[in-house]
Amino acid sequence: MKKFIVSSDSTCDLYAEELQAYGVQTLAFPFVMEIGGALSEETDSFTSYAQYTDFYERERRGGLPRTSQIGYEQHCAHFYRLADEGAESILHVSLSGGLSPTAQTAQKAAEAVAAERGIEIYAADSLSATIGQGALVKEALRIRDAGGTAGEAYERILAMTRRIQHTIIAADLNFLCRGGRVSKAAAIAGTVLSIKPVLTFTEDGKLTVIEKCRGMKGAFRYAAERIKAAPCRAGAERFCIVHTDAPDEAAQLAALLKNTFGIDPEIRIMGPVIGSHVGPGSVSVVWESEAERMLR
Numbered sequence: 001m002k003k004f005i006v007s008s009d010s011t012c013d014l015y016a017e018e019l020q021a022y023g024v025q026t027l028a029f030p031f032v033m034e035i036g037g038a039l040s041e042e043t044d045s046f047t048s049y050a051q052y053t054d055f056y057e058r059e060r061r062g063g064l065p066r067t068s069q070i071g072y073e074q075h076c077a078h079f080y081r082l083a084d085e086g087a088e089s090i091l092h093v094s095l096s097g098g099l100s101p102t103a104q105t106a107q108k109a110a111e112a113v114a115a116e117r118g119i120e121i122y123a124a125d126s127l128s129a130t131i132g133q134g135a136l137v138k139e140a141l142r143i144r145d146a147g148g149t150a151g152e153a154y155e156r157i158l159a160m161t162r163r164i165q166h167t168i169i170a171a172d173l174n175f176l177c178r179g180g181r182v183s184k185a186a187a188i189a190g191t192v193l194s195i196k197p198v199l200t201f202t203e204d205g206k207l208t209v210i211e212k213c214r215g216m217k218g219a220f221r222y223a224a225e226r227i228k229a230a231p232c233r234a235g236a237e238r239f240c241i242v243h244t245d246a247p248d249e250a251a252q253l254a255a256l257l258k259n260t261f262g263i264d265p266e267i268r269i270m271g272p273v274i275g276s277h278v279g280p281g282s283v284s285v286v287w288e289s290e291a292e293r294m295l296r
Contacts, residue, residue, distance in 0.1 A: 005087040
């Protein structure tokens, strides 16, 4: 059996202790935080919960985080290191190519290093981010631990990507305005009216606004209706909720989903890369369905 390594970039949003326990090898995304004109260069490699909450508190105080992609040379160095450490087969899961060129860069680096070192490297575009991407990483780990190969895990992930459903509820339209997801006028009007935009991933891994709900409770009800329209895949009856320093709201959504579907969701906090774009206070739910992605 070839030595099979599961790898990902840091937007899979697994915690540091999980990465270590599962043996997942990661590439950390860089970001810059600007506060009052002062810049600090940081990486998405938090090791404590307090670092996550501090990041969102800085956003609330006016901090402006800016993210960038992971380059070709960084990917090559990552794969070379794994090969040097004895990896014979690697499955790497990247942030959606609809959000960043990082997935395409990873694929090119994987092809080059695999050819040079004579090993297998599969680079998968998650068409997702944060816990949706993390679900694919966990599935690869399940297959690895069951004695499967990297090739088998890659095929399973390709079949799974478009069945990962996302309901992403943003609390503050101004952060989406910065990223061009909504207009400035819509952001101002939505803030006054307590409008909560709901986003999802398209089939090609881009984020799109699919609904605008009045208040968080309205958005939570809408999330439950989406789950009814695309129920969990048989054998994968679970939800994962991720929030950007909004634990109370996340608990409210978890209670609604448990009461509605009888499933107790996992609750996690989102990392800084995607959190930079949705801003603090957001709550999202991800699940795997039998149906492919809904755009409504």
